[in-house]
Amino acid sequence: MLHSRKLILAHFWLAFIAFGAALLLGAWQMFVRSPLSGWISNPEWYYRSLTAHGTVMGYVFPTLVAMGFGYAITESSLKQNLIGRRWAWAGFLLILMGSVVAMVPVSMGLASVLYTFYPPMIGNPLYYIGVVLVVVGSWIWVGLMSINLRIWKKAHPGEAVPLAMFANVAGSYLWAWTAVGAALELLLQIIPVSLGLKSTIDAGLARVFFSWTLHAIVYFWLMPTYIAYYTIVPRAIGGRLYSDTMGRISFILFLVVAMPIGIHHAFADPQVGAGFKFIHSAFTALVALPTLLTVFTICASVEIAARLRGGRGPFGWVTALPWKNPIMLAVAFSFVMLGFGGAGGLINMSYQLDTTIHNTQWITGHFHLIFGGAIVIMYFAIAYDLWPHLTGRSLGSEWLMRTQLWLWFIGMIITTFPWHYVGILGMPRRMAFFDYTSPALQPEALSVAISAFGGFILVISGFLFLAILYRGQFGERNEPGSYSFAQALHMPQKVPAALNGYALWVALMIGLTVTNYGYPILQLALRNDTSVPAVYVGVQ
Amino acid sequence: MEEETELASSNKSWVVSAVGITLVLFAVSALLGFIIFPAAEGRESESLWASICRAAGLPVSSTVNTEGIQGTKVAIANAVPSIPPGESIGRGATLAQQCAICHGPTGVSRADAPNLAGQYPTVTYKQLRDFKDHVRVSAVMSPFAEHLTEENIQDLAAYYASLQRIELKTAKPGVAAPTIVVSGAPLRGIAPCGSCHGAIENKLGSPWLEGQSVVYLRNQLEAFAQGSRRNDVNEQMRNVARAMTQEEIEAAAQYYASKPHPPEI
Numbered sequence: 001m002l003h004s005r006k007l008i009l010a011h012f013w014l015a016f017i018a019f020g021a022a023l024l025l026g027a028w029q030m031f032v033r034s035p036l037s038g039w040i041s042n043p044e045w046y047y048r049s050l051t052a053h054g055t056v057m058g059y060v061f062p063t064l065v066a067m068g069f070g071y072a073i074t075e076s077s078l079k080q081n082l083i084g085r086r087w088a089w090a091g092f093l094l095i096l097m098g099s100v101v102a103m104v105p106v107s108m109g110l111a112s113v114l115y116t117f118y119p120p121m122i123g124n125p126l127y128y129i130g131v132v133l134v135v136v137g138s139w140i141w142v143g144l145m146s147i148n149l150r151i152w153k154k155a156h157p158g159e160a161v162p163l164a165m166f167a168n169v170a171g172s173y174l175w176a177w178t179a180v181g182a183a184l185e186l187l188l189q190i191i192p193v194s195l196g197l198k199s200t201i202d203a204g205l206a207r208v209f210f211s212w213t214l215h216a217i218v219y220f221w222l223m224p225t226y227i228a229y230y231t232i233v234p235r236a237i238g239g240r241l242y243s244d245t246m247g248r249i250s251f252i253l254f255l256v257v258a259m260p261i262g263i264h265h266a267f268a269d270p271q272v273g274a275g276f277k278f279i280h281s282a283f284t285a286l287v288a289l290p291t292l293l294t295v296f297t298i299c300a301s302v303e304i305a306a307r308l309r310g311g312r313g314p315f316g317w318v319t320a321l322p323w324k325n326p327i328m329l330a331v332a333f334s335f336v337m338l339g340f341g342g343a344g345g346l347i348n349m350s351y352q353l354d355t356t357i358h359n360t361q362w363i364t365g366h367f368h369l370i371f372g373g374a375i376v377i378m379y380f381a382i383a384y385d386l387w388p389h390l391t392g393r394s395l396g397s398e399w400l401m402r403t404q405l406w407l408w409f410i411g412m413i414i415t416t417f418p419w420h421y422v423g424i425l426g427m428p429r430r431m432a433f434f435d436y437t438s439p440a441l442q443p444e445a446l447s448v449a450i451s452a453f454g455g456f457i458l459v460i461s462g463f464l465f466l467a468i469l470y471r472g473q474f475g476e477r478n479e480p481g482s483y484s485f486a487q488a489l490h491m492p493q494k495v496p497a498a499l500n501g502y503a504l505w506v507a508l509m510i511g512l513t514v515t516n517y518g519y520p521i522l523q524l525a526l527r528n529d530t531s532v533p534a535v536y537v538g539v540q
Numbered sequence: 541m542e543e544e545t546e547l548a549s550s551n552k553s554w555v556v557s558a559v560g561i562t563l564v565l566f567a568v569s570a571l572l573g574f575i576i577f578p579a580a581e582g583r584e585s586e587s588l589w590a591s592i593c594r595a596a597g598l599p600v601s602s603t604v605n606t607e608g609i610q611g612t613k614v615a616i617a618n619a620v621p622s623i624p625p626g627e628s629i630g631r632g633a634t635l636a637q638q639c640a641i642c643h644g645p646t647g648v649s650r651a652d653a654p655n656l657a658g659q660y661p662t663v664t665y666k667q668l669r670d671f672k673d674h675v676r677v678s679a680v681m682s683p684f685a686e687h688l689t690e691e692n693i694q695d696l697a698a699y700y701a702s703l704q705r706i707e708l709k710t711a712k713p714g715v716a717a718p719t720i721v722v723s724g725a726p727l728r729g730i731a732p733c734g735s736c737h738g739a740i741e742n743k744l745g746s747p748w749l750e751g752q753s754v755v756y757l758r759n760q761l762e763a764f765a766q767g768s769r770r771n772d773v774n775e776q777m778r779n780v781a782r783a784m785t786q787e788e789i790e791a792a793a794q795y796y797a798s799k800p801h802p803p804e805i
Binding site for chain 2: 039041042043044109120196199200256271272273274275276277278279282283286431433434435438440441496497498499504505508511512515519520523527532533535536537538
C-alpha cells in the first residue's frame with residue numbers, strides 16, 4: 001500500500017517535466033548541428049543548450065526517478081509507512097531549488113561549461129552551487145533509505161530483505177559514494193575558483209575526481225531499470241522471477257565494481273599513468289558480469305511466464321508472451337538497446353580499442369543508446385506500472401502506451417545508430433558547428449541528418465508519454481489494489497547474511513577506490529606544478 | 541541460536557571469498573598493468589623500477605630547456621576592481637601623458653599602435669603587466685613598462701577604460717565579415733575570432749579589436765604564429781594563429797581595422 005502518494009507523484013512529475021524540456025533542447029541541438037539547418041553563427045547558444053540538456057538529464061531527471069521509485073519501493077516492499085516523510089519533502093525541495101539556481105545562470109549564458117564541468121573552464125558559481133544542492137537533496141534520500149531498512153530489519157530479525165528494497169538501498173549507497181568524487185571536485189576545486197578566491201585550477205585532478213563520479217553515476221541511473229527488470233517485469237507478465245539470489249548477486253556486484261573503474265573515461269588524459277588505466281580497464285570488464293547475469297535471469301523469468309501461458313518448443317515460447325502488455329514491450333526494447341549499447345561499451349572500456357573512438361560522436365551515441373534507450377524506456381514502464389497506484393485512477397489505453405514505447409525505440413535506434421557510425425568516421429563530439437560543404441565532412445552529412453530525424457521522433461514519443469500520464473491524473477477512478485513485486489520461483493527462506501546486508505560490499509567498494517584512485521589523486525594533489533589558469537565563461 | 545551460528549559462519553566464508561577474489565583480481569591486473577606490459581614495451585636501458593614508475597604516471601623531469609620560456613603571471617579573474625576609485629583614473633591620466641606619443645592624447649593612435657580609449661581594463665592591465673614581467677617583449681613598450689608599479693598599471697588600466705570610445709575616421713564601412721571571424725575553421729581547430737573578441741561573445745582578457753590598425757593586427761597574429769609573442773593564456777592565440785593561413789590573417793586584420801565603431805559599452 002502506498003501512503004506517500006503525493007510525495008512520489010511530486011518526484012515523478014518534476015522529473016518528467018524537466019525531462020520534457022531537456023528533450024526539446026536535445027532535439028534542437030541535433031537539428032542545428034545537422035546539415036538540415038544553417039549555421040546559427042553563435043556557438044555559445046549551442047553550448048548553453050547542451051549544458052542545460054546535460055544537467056537536467058544527468059543530475060535532475062534520473063535522480064528524481066530513483067528517489068520517487070525508492071520511496072514507492074520502501075512502502076510497498078517493506079509494507080511500512082515511510083519514516084521521515086518531512087525529510088523526504090525537504091530533499092525534494094532542495095532538488096527543486098538546486099535545479100532553479102543552476103538553470104538561471106545557464107539560461108543567461110553565464111555557465112556554458114557543459115554538465116561535466118570541464119575545468120579549466122569556469123562558469124558562474126550559482127551553477128555549481130545549484131548542482132551541489134541537487135546532490136545534497138539526493139543524499140537525504142540515501143539516508144532515509146538506509147534508516148527505513150534498518151528499522152524494518154529490527155522489526156523483522158532473520159528475515160530476508162525483499163529484493164526490490166535490497167537493490168534500492170544498494171543503489172542509494174552506490175550513489176552516496178560515487179557522488180563524493182564530483183562533490184570533492186566542486187567544493188575543493190571549482191567553486192573556490194568560481195568565487196574568485198583562486199584563479200588557477202588543477203584541471204587534471206579535477207578530471208580524475210569527476211571520473212570517480214562519471215561512470216558509476218550511469219549505474220545509479222540504471223538501478224531503477226534493473227529493479228524493474230527483476231521485480232516488476234515477471235509480475236506484470238504473469239511469470240515468476242527465476243532466481244532471487246542471482247538478483248542479489250548482481251546488485252552487490254554493481255555496488256562493488258561500478259565505481260572504481262571511472263578512469264576509462266580518461267584514457268586519453270596524460271595526467272594518469274598507463275598502469276592505472278589498465279587496472280580500470282580490467283575492472284570495467286568485470287562490470288559486464290552483473291549485466292550478463294541479469295540478462296540470463298530475466299530471459300529465464302520471461303520464459304517461465306511464456307511456458308505458464310502455454311508456450312512450447314525451444315524458441316516457440318517467445319510467441320506466447322503477452323506482447324500487447326506495455327511492460328513486456330518495454331523490457332524487450334530495453335534488452336535490444338542494452339545489447340547494442342553494451343557491445344559498443346566493450347569498445348569503450350578497452351584501453352586499446354578506445355583510441356579509435358575516444359572523444360568522437362560514437363561516445364555520445366553510446367551513452368544515449370544505453371541511458372536514453374535501455375534505461376529511460378524502463379522509467380516509462382515504471383511510471384506506467386505505478387501510475388494507477390499513485391493516482392487511484394486507471395491509466396487508459398494500452399494502445400497509446402505501446403505506440404509511445406514503439407516510437408521511443410524506433411526514435412532511439414534512428415538517432416543513435418548513425419551517431420555511432422559518424423563517430424567511427426572520426427566526427428568529434430562537443431562541437432557546435434560542422435561545415436558539411438567541406439569534402440572531409442561530406443560523408444557524414446546524410447547520417448547526421450537521419451540522426452536528427454530520430455531526435456524528432458523521440459520528442460513526439462516523449463510528449464506522448466507526458467500526455468498519457470497527464471490523462472491518467474483525470475482517468476476513471478479505479479482501486480488497483482496493493483502494489484506488489486514479482487515473486488521468485490523459489491522465494492528466499494534463508495539468505496546468507498552477506499546477501500542481506502551491505503557492510504562487506506561497501507567495504508570492498510571503498511577499498512577498491514583506495515587502490516584504484518588513491519595514487520593518481522594523491523600524486524596530482526601533492527604536486528604544486530599541475531595547475532593552469534582558469535578560463536572564465538560568460539564574463540567580461 | 542543454531543541458526544545464528546549458521547548465518548555467521550556462512551558470512552565468514554562470503555567475506556573470505558569476496559575479499560580473496562577481489563585481491564587476486566587486483567593483483568593480476570596490477571601485475572599486468574605495472575610490470576608485464578610496460579616491460580614488454582621494451583624500452584632499452586630502462587630499469588624495472590623506472591618502467592613501474594612510468595606506468596604509475598610519475599612524471600619524468602623534462603630535458604627540454606624551458607629557460608626563458610614563461611607564460612603570463614597575471615591572474616586575470618581578479619586583476620582589476622570592477623569599479624575603480626575615482627582618484628585612480630586621475631592618476632592614470634597623468635601617467636598616460638608618456639603614452640600619448642604613440643597611443644594618442646585621446647587614446648586613439650595615429651602611429652599603428654593600439655587604440656586604448658575604452659579598452660577593457662583587464663586587457664590593458666594584463667598587457668602592461670606582461671611587458672613588465674618580460675613575458676611579452678617589445679623594443680618600444682618594454683622600457684616604458686619596466687618602471688611602472690602595480691598601482692601605476694591599475695591606474696592606467698582604469699584611465700583608458702574610462703575614456704570614451706570614439707568613431708574612427710580610418711574606418712571603411714561595408715567590409716563583409718570573413719568566415720574566419722564568424723565561423724572560424726573547425727576542421728583546423730580554429731574558433732571564430734568573434735567567440736572571444738566580441739560580436740559572438742567576450743571572454744575575459746580578450747580585447748575588442750574594432751578599428752585597430754591593420755598593421756598592428758597583422759603583426760600580432762604573425763607574432764603569435766611564429767611564437768615570438770607568447771603571453772596568451774593557455775596558448776589560445778598561438779594555437780589559433782599557427783593554424784591560420786596568410787589569407788585568413790589578412791582578412792581578419794582588414795575586417796577588424798575597417799570597423800567604424802568600437803563596440804558600445
